[in-house]
Amino acid sequence: MPVLRSIRERFAREQPFAGVRIGCSLHVTAETANLVRALVAGGAQVALCAPNPLSTQDDVVDALGDEGADVYARYGQDPAAGLAAVIATEPQLTMDDGADLVSALAERELIGATEETTTGVIRARSLDLRFPLVALNEGRAKDLFDNRYGTGQSTLDGILRATNVLLAGRRVVVIGYGRCGRGVADRAAGAGASVIVCEVEPLAALEAAMDGYEVMPALKAAAQGDLFVTATGNRDALRGEHFERMRDGAILCNAGHFDVEIDKAALKGERREARPQVEEIRMADGRRLYLLAEGRVVNLAAAEGHPAAVMDVIFACQALAAEALVKQPDWFTPGVQPLPERIDGEVARLKLDSMGIELDELTDAQRAYLSSWR
Ligand SMILES: NC(=O)c1ccc[n+]([C@@H]2O[C@H](COP(=O)([O-])OP(=O)(O)OC[C@H]3O[C@@H](n4cnc5c(N)ncnc54)[C@H](O)[C@@H]3O)[C@@H](O)[C@H]2O)c1
Numbered sequence: 001m002p003v004l005r006s007i008r009e010r011f012a013r014e015q016p017f018a019g020v021r022i023g024c025s026l027h028v029t030a031e032t033a034n035l036v037r038a039l040v041a042g043g044a045q046v047a048l049c050a051p052n053p054l055s056t057q058d059d060v061v062d063a064l065g066d067e068g069a070d071v072y073a074r075y076g077q078d079p080a081a082g083l084a085a086v087i088a089t090e091p092q093l094t095m096d097d098g099a100d101l102v103s104a105l106a107e108r109e110l111i112g113a114t115e116e117t118t119t120g121v122i123r124a125r126s127l128d129l130r131f132p133l134v135a136l137n138e139g140r141a142k143d144l145f146d147n148r149y150g151t152g153q154s155t156l157d158g159i160l161r162a163t164n165v166l167l168a169g170r171r172v173v174v175i176g177y178g179r180c181g182r183g184v185a186d187r188a189a190g191a192g193a194s195v196i197v198c199e200v201e202p203l204a205a206l207e208a209a210m211d212g213y214e215v216m217p218a219l220k221a222a223a224q225g226d227l228f229v230t231a232t233g234n235r236d237a238l239r240g241e242h243f244e245r246m247r248d249g250a251i252l253c254n255a256g257h258f259d260v261e262i263d264k265a266a267l268k269g270e271r272r273e274a275r276p277q278v279e280e281i282r283m284a285d286g287r288r289l290y291l292l293a294e295g296r297v298v299n300l301a302a303a304e305g306h307p308a309a310v311m312d313v314i315f316a317c318q319a320l321a322a323e324a325l326v327k328q329p330d331w332f333t334p335g336v337q338p339l340p341e342r343i344d345g346e347v348a349r350l351k352l353d354s355m356g357i358e359l360d361e362l363t364d365a366q367r368a369y370l371s372s373w374r
């Protein structure tokens with residue numbers, strides 16, 4: 001995670017968090033550990049708990065203890081106890097994945113808070129906050145890396161691990177051409193599949209057509225596809241009327257957050273496990289459909305979620321947002337707000353540096369020219 005490493009090295013020199021108590025409720029994984037190490041290097045006293053006990057990696061808990069953070073989490077342990085322990089440390093700044101901490105501390109005068117997920121942001125908006133809360137998923141860097149490149153690659157990774165199918169020559173139907181769907185379509189096309197996109201929004205459909213994909217209603221695509229991926233954030237993107245038209249051997253999976261995108265109740269037939277994470281449903285007419293990971297988010301259920309390189313960028317946004325909340329309070333107002341654009345730009349610059357990619361710079365004459373328009 002070279003971006004976080006460079007931030008950690010700067011934090012170690014500049015000590016932006018000297019004496020600041022930071023409370024975190026984040027999945028306790030190796031990637032989170034790198035974020036915590038950066039905060040500790042910057043002088044923070046960090047207390048960490050887990051929003052979900054099943055994502056906690058106990059070896060990471062032990063290692064972080066050695067790095068000087070207080071970790072109140074164990075695999076399988078009730079998250080409530082850990083949350084209470086972190087609250088008892090009286091954090092001045094919080095970092096959440098799901099808004100558990102900030103909801104408990106909403107009445108206090110915090111320096112600020114950060115929130116990782118959409119669900120957490122929705123929760124936070126219902127609070128009457130007297131301090132700023134930075135919604136990290138409303139930033140361009142996170143969007144690009146998480147939804148597009150992270151989901152794009154890891155969704156195909158999940159499909160391939162579960163099925164071991166050859167993508168070249170297959171017809172892959174992507175339902176929903178938003179940030180995630182674009183990533184999935186790109187990667188499937190790159191692997192040699194011919195991609196069909198189904199959309200309900202005219203601009204998204206137009207973009208898919210201009211990107212070179214066939215665009216058609218899902219009912220028509222149902223009869224043509226070999227592999228279906230839903231990424232709509234909506235329910236019943238694939239339902240009974242689609243299943244009726246699908247070909248024998250069609251594979252169905254979901255990259256959206258909730259397992260509502262494929263209407264599982266309408267998938268009626270004799271069921272058996274064909275392979276781990278692959279359920280075969282033999283329909284009354286003898287056709288077989290294959291449902292991956294029970295229709296749950298396939299890149300997490302059948303693969304490892306986002307690669308560390310994606311989390312590097314996302315957590316770099318977290319670290320720099322926390323620093324700005326402490327050092328640049330005038331950039332913020334009370335309540336929920338997006339990641340400041342300059343932080344997005346800084347993270348992109350650090351990522352480019354880590355890749356050894358150089359940019360051009362405007363000349364003085366160019367800068368003057370661009371700002372001369374009224
Ligand atoms: N798997 C992951 O790692 C991961 C990562 C980020 C987001 N997500 C989830 O993926 C889902 C999509 O996220 P996004 O950021 O791409 O959202 P988005 O809003 O950018 O895109 C969704 C698209 O689906 C289209 N759509 C909605 N209903 C449809 C329907 N019935 N048929 C066809 N198209 C339809 C919309 O018009 C939109 O263009 C969400 O549930 C999100 O939480 C998953």
